[in-house]
Amino acid sequence: MAVAATTKTGARLSRAGRRPPTPAWVGTVPFFAYVGVFLLWPTGIVIVDALKNPNGAWTFSNISELGNPLVRGYFIGSFKLALLSSVAGAVFGAILAYAVAAGDPDGTVRRLYIAVSGVLAQFGGVTLAFAFLVLIGPVGLLFHASWYFEFPWGIGLIYAYFQIPLMVLVFLPAIDGLKVQWREASENLGASAWQYWRHVGGPLLMPAFLGATLLLFANALSAFATIQAWENQIAYVVPQQISTALSSEVGLTNVNVADLLALGMVIMVAVVMTGYALLQRRAARWLR
Amino acid sequence: MAAVTSLGETPIAAPAGRPRGMQASRRRRLNLFRYVVFTVFGLFFLLPLLAMARFSLEGANLGTWSVTAWRQIASYQNTGIPPLLSSIEITLELAVITCAVMLVLLVPTMVWVRLRVQWLARTIEFICLLPLTIPAIVLVVGLGEIYNKIRHFSLSALMLFWVYVILALPYAYRALAAGLSAIDVTTLSEAARSLGASWFTVMVRVIAPNMRAAILNALLLTAALVLGEFTIAYLLLYTNLQVELYSISRSTPNAGVLFSTSLAALLFAFVLLMILSFAGRRRGRG
Amino acid sequence: MTSSPVTRTQDGAARTAVEVRMERLSRHYGTVVALDRLSLTLQPGELVVLLGPSGCGKTTTLRLLAGLEDADTGQIFVGGKDITRLSAAKRDMGMVFQAYSLFPHMTVRQNVAFGLRLRRVSAAQRDKRAIEMLDLVGLATQADRYPHQISGGQQQRVALARALAIEPQVLLLDEPLSALDAKVRAQLRDEIRRIQLEVGITTLFVTHDQEEALAIADRVGVMREGRLEQLAPPTEVYSRPATSFVAEFVGLSNRLTGEVRGGEVTVRGRTLPLVEKDVPDGQVVALVRPEAVTLASHTTPESGPLVGTVIAVTFLGATSRVTIDLGDTTVLAQLSTSDASELPAGSRVALAIRPDPVLVSASSEPAVAADEEA
Numbered sequence: 024m025a026v027a028a029t030t031k032t033g034a035r036l037s038r039a040g041r042r043p044p045t046p047a048w049v050g051t052v053p054f055f056a057y058v059g060v061f062l063l064w065p066t067g068i069v070i071v072d073a074l075k076n077p078n079g080a081w082t083f084s085n086i087s088e089l090g091n092p093l094v095r096g097y098f099i100g101s102f103k104l105a106l107l108s109s110v111a112g113a114v115f116g117a118i119l120a121y122a123v124a125a126g127d128p129d130g131t132v133r134r135l136y137i138a139v140s141g142v143l144a145q146f147g148g149v150t151l152a153f154a155f156l157v158l159i160g161p162v163g164l165l166f167h168a169s170w171y172f173e174f175p176w177g178i179g180l181i182y183a184y185f186q187i188p189l190m191v192l193v194f195l196p197a198i199d200g201l202k203v204q205w206r207e208a209s210e211n212l213g214a215s216a217w218q219y220w221r222h223v224g225g226p227l228l229m230p231a232f233l234g235a236t237l238l239l240f241a242n243a244l245s246a247f248a249t250i251q252a253w254e255n256q257i258a259y260v261v262p263q264q265i266s267t268a269l270s271s272e273v274g275l276t277n278v279n280v281a282d283l284l285a286l287g288m289v290i291m292v293a294v295v296m297t298g299y300a301l302l303q304r305r306a307a308r309w310l311r
Numbered sequence: 312m313a314a315v316t317s318l319g320e321t322p323i324a325a326p327a328g329r330p331r332g333m334q335a336s337r338r339r340r341l342n343l344f345r346y347v348v349f350t351v352f353g354l355f356f357l358l359p360l361l362a363m364a365r366f367s368l369e370g371a372n373l374g375t376w377s378v379t380a381w382r383q384i385a386s387y388q389n390t391g392i393p394p395l396l397s398s399i400e401i402t403l404e405l406a407v408i409t410c411a412v413m414l415v416l417l418v419p420t421m422v423w424v425r426l427r428v429q430w431l432a433r434t435i436e437f438i439c440l441l442p443l444t445i446p447a448i449v450l451v452v453g454l455g456e457i458y459n460k461i462r463h464f465s466l467s468a469l470m471l472f473w474v475y476v477i478l479a480l481p482y483a484y485r486a487l488a489a490g491l492s493a494i495d496v497t498t499l500s501e502a503a504r505s506l507g508a509s510w511f512t513v514m515v516r517v518i519a520p521n522m523r524a525a526i527l528n529a530l531l532l533t534a535a536l537v538l539g540e541f542t543i544a545y546l547l548l549y550t551n552l553q554v555e556l557y558s559i560s561r562s563t564p565n566a567g568v569l570f571s572t573s574l575a576a577l578l579f580a581f582v583l584l585m586i587l588s589f590a591g592r593r594r595g596r597g
Numbered sequence: 598m599t600s601s602p603v604t605r606t607q608d609g610a611a612r613t614a615v616e617v618r619m620e621r622l623s624r625h626y627g628t629v630v631a632l633d634r635l636s637l638t639l640q641p642g643e644l645v646v647l648l649g650p651s652g653c654g655k656t657t658t659l660r661l662l663a664g665l666e667d668a669d670t671g672q673i674f675v676g677g678k679d680i681t682r683l684s685a686a687k688r689d690m691g692m693v694f695q696a697y698s699l700f701p702h703m704t705v706r707q708n709v710a711f712g713l714r715l716r717r718v719s720a721a722q723r724d725k726r727a728i729e730m731l732d733l734v735g736l737a738t739q740a741d742r743y744p745h746q747i748s749g750g751q752q753q754r755v756a757l758a759r760a761l762a763i764e765p766q767v768l769l770l771d772e773p774l775s776a777l778d779a780k781v782r783a784q785l786r787d788e789i790r791r792i793q794l795e796v797g798i799t800t801l802f803v804t805h806d807q808e809e810a811l812a813i814a815d816r817v818g819v820m821r822e823g824r825l826e827q828l829a830p831p832t833e834v835y836s837r838p839a840t841s842f843v844a845e846f847v848g849l850s851n852r853l854t855g856e857v858r859g860g861e862v863t864v865r866g867r868t869l870p871l872v873e874k875d876v877p878d879g880q881v882v883a884l885v886r887p888e889a890v891t892l893a894s895h896t897t898p899e900s901g902p903l904v905g906t907v908i909a910v911t912f913l914g915a916t917s918r919v920t921i922d923l924g925d926t927t928v929l930a931q932l933s934t935s936d937a938s939e940l941p942a943g944s945r946v947a948l949a950i951r952p953d954p955v956l957v958s959a960s961s962e963p964a965v966a967a968d969e970e971a
Binding site for chain 2: 047048050051053054057058061062064065066067068069072115118119122125126132134135136138139141142143144145146150151153154155157158184187192193196216238241242244245288289292295296299300
Binding site: 333334335336 | 664665666667684685
């Protein structure tokens with residue numbers, strides 16, 4: 024904990040200058056240790072196991088399984104769903120975020136929407152799938168949406184329900200970072216609202232927007248609970264396949280292949296996150 | 312990187328002190344836009360919840376009303392499945408433990424990084440973002456072995472907290488980062504140290520009180536996460552609130568208690584967030 | 598520092614500067630009155646500086662003129678045309694903000710050319726004009742840099758170039774130097790004045806720094822709580838302050854009790870003329886500038902109303918400010934450093950007051966403490 028931090032740089036004069044001061048980064052060891060064990064290590068295990076066969080020997084043959092049309096189908100399914108829900112979530116979330124940001128920074132409305140976003144971004148899954156089932160499912164209270172059980176539309180709508188709040192949480196600070204002077208300066212120079220957004224506001228927000236969209240995309244890729252509750256027996260996406268693989272039900276039974284699927288996901292996510300990091304550097308410089 | 316908004320912060324764009332106006336016509340248009348947006352989105356978010364509420368208040372015959380489902384929260388027990396109440400208990404306990412561990416892990420680390428090891432800030436930010444995107448599945452696959460060993464010692468579902476802290480990182484980190492950036496950590500800690508405070512005192516009595524809103528925000532996001540978590544508990548064969556709800560749904564698909572419990576959990580999280588958001592508000596205008 | 602209309606030439610065509618007239622402008626935020634029926638006219642080509650403490654309404658005035666906010670009542674005329682209801686984008690004014698106003702995703706050149714781009718000026722023309730403006734402010738070499746790559750002072754120059762690029766009728770500056778270092782501030786201040794004179798544009802400049810105001814203005818408008826206390830050339834504001842607030846806000850003042858009789862005031866044995874002739878007889882508080890306090894001839898009598906002990910000497914470079922305790926009150930004297938160097942702390946000294954006209958106030962209401970920099 025912070026206890027390690029007490030033996031730090033500079034302030035202490037060691038007696039005969041003998042013991043060199045402990046470098047400051049030592050104070051972060053607890054954090055890295057924890058994250059190492061419970062996040063990086065498991066991910067590492069998955070990556071390594073994906074490249075091994077059941078006997079424990081190294082092999083690339085598992086990768087050829089990715090060519091399997093069934094497996095490809097799952098990845099494409101994941102991709103489609105993630106794309107749909109992240110783009111929809113990003114666009115609508117951005118609009119909502121702007122409406123929230125434009126108001127009183129200390130006001131009730133803003134607090135309300137941020138609180139709501141915080142809760143709803145988490146409550147995907149079981150609860151949500153049922154709510155929508157009740158609302159627009161076969162015996163829906165509102166109406167029966169015939170496309171509800173169609174992939175990816177019904178589940179996409181449900182995903183939007185937690186993607187939009189997540190977008191608000193992630194994108195709101197970027198909008199806050201738009202300085203009022205930029206708006207006023209462009210007005211003063213003769214720009215209409217549309218011109219402002221086209222030349223100034225839009226370009227400035229774009230990196231942050233794209234970054235947030237990527238985040239939503241990655242979030243959708245890795246979601247499991249919601250779709251599990253949406254349609255029990257039919258698995259369209261990779262996470263479900265991994266689950267079935269693990270439980271040796273219908274489907275692929277090779278644990279190493281399960282690892283491979285997981286690896287496939289990790290790769291997709293890694294690509295997305297790199298893109299995100301690059302975009303954020305730009306955004307941070309302008310909107311800090 | 313852009314931070315998750317914390318509930319008590321003031322955006323940088325707002326000028327200090329005196330009120331700033333806007334042209335009247337622009338303000339009118341803006342307000343109209345906001346009303347429309349809030350109404351539309353409000354409906355979108357409310358409707359499913361209202362549907363759940365309606366179903367949870369459904370009586371024995373269609374069209375009648377009854378609060379049975381809500382009363383059942385305390386007493387419901389399906390054959391072969393532990394009582395609902397115990398899973399609620401476990402989840403709440405998990406929430407508390409996860410929150411505590413998260414705070415103890417993150418706050419000192421983040422303060423320390425800001426004070427002495429700034430070059431690590433980017434790395435830590437990135438790491439804290441990973442759990443959002445690394446599928447829980449992957450963690451499960453990787454952690455399976457460790458948890459098998461833990462199960463061998465038959466410790467309860469409370470052991471889930473180790474992983475839950477990781478899951479909470481993206482949200483908690485951002486909330487705390489927003490709070491940290493709003494105060495001058497360096498000056499505060501140097502002042503305190505020069506007066507003879509130990510690092511513990513600096514953290515607990517100087518910095519934390521100044522980040523109250525951000526800390527509350529982080530706590531609440533973490534709690535909301537624990538209350539809503541399903542995947543890892545399910546795949547690791549533990550029973551928490553969401554898993555329990557799921558099993559109930561598979562055995563009795565129209566049980567009103569499903570909806571009443573889900574709603575109760577949602578309401579609980581929401582009320583908590585609102586209360587603490589107002590508790591975190593600074594006294595008077597900044 | 599003339600205030601007559603100046604002709605400026607742009608691409609061969611002659612343009613004359615315009616008059617700006619603000620009549621009875623009022624603005625309030627809730628219960629706070631920001632502006633109280635303010636009337637102000639800027640002569641063509643003139644540089645007027647609005648000076649005052651924060652909250653006095655100077656920035657509000659500027660923003661109303663710019664169209665960034667609406668007045669509750671009152672009218673604004675530019676070049677004779679009523680622009681009160683006109684939106685900010687259509688007002689044809691150039692504004693320089695205090696900070697952060699350059700678009701970070703555009704180069705310096707693109708920033709300056711932005712207004713022209715909105716007006717659909719061709720790319721070649723835009724570029725030419727942008728370079729012209731950057732030359733004017735001395736930054737042509739930085740044209741392809743980004744705002745975060747240049748210093749604060751340079752950023753403000755670019756902001757000025759950007760504001761002028763669109764050939765506005767009026768130039769507005771909202772505390773443009775407040776965010777800069779002291780040295781840069783002084784340099785840039787003179788630059789701005791030079792450019793303003795060269796271009797000949799009617800200008801409104803807002804600041805809380807009285808040194809800035811006095812240095813560059815054609816006229817200074819001292820504001821307080823939404824009202825103009827005095828509007829006059831700098832020398833007049835300084836040596837003939839209209840109210841005690843102005844006297845105390847601009848420059849330092851000694852507050853000395855005295856007695857008025859027959860149009861003159863007697864302060865500590867010295868008779869001084871009055872700024873306003875028709876002050877009734879009686880006890881008053883006279884405001885005496887430190888530079889009006891001098892050393893008496895070298896004979897030092899043991900006592901007298903203007904004999905005291907030196908408490909402190911503040912070295913300011915060419916001059917020094919000496920604080921003298923006269924027994925019942927303290928007085929500040931501004932002396933040349935060579936004179937002041939002969940007065941170590943604790944020495945006895947006799948003072949004299951130069952017969953400059955002084956302002957008196959009948960009551961003892963202090964507007965601002967004598968040595969508080971507002």
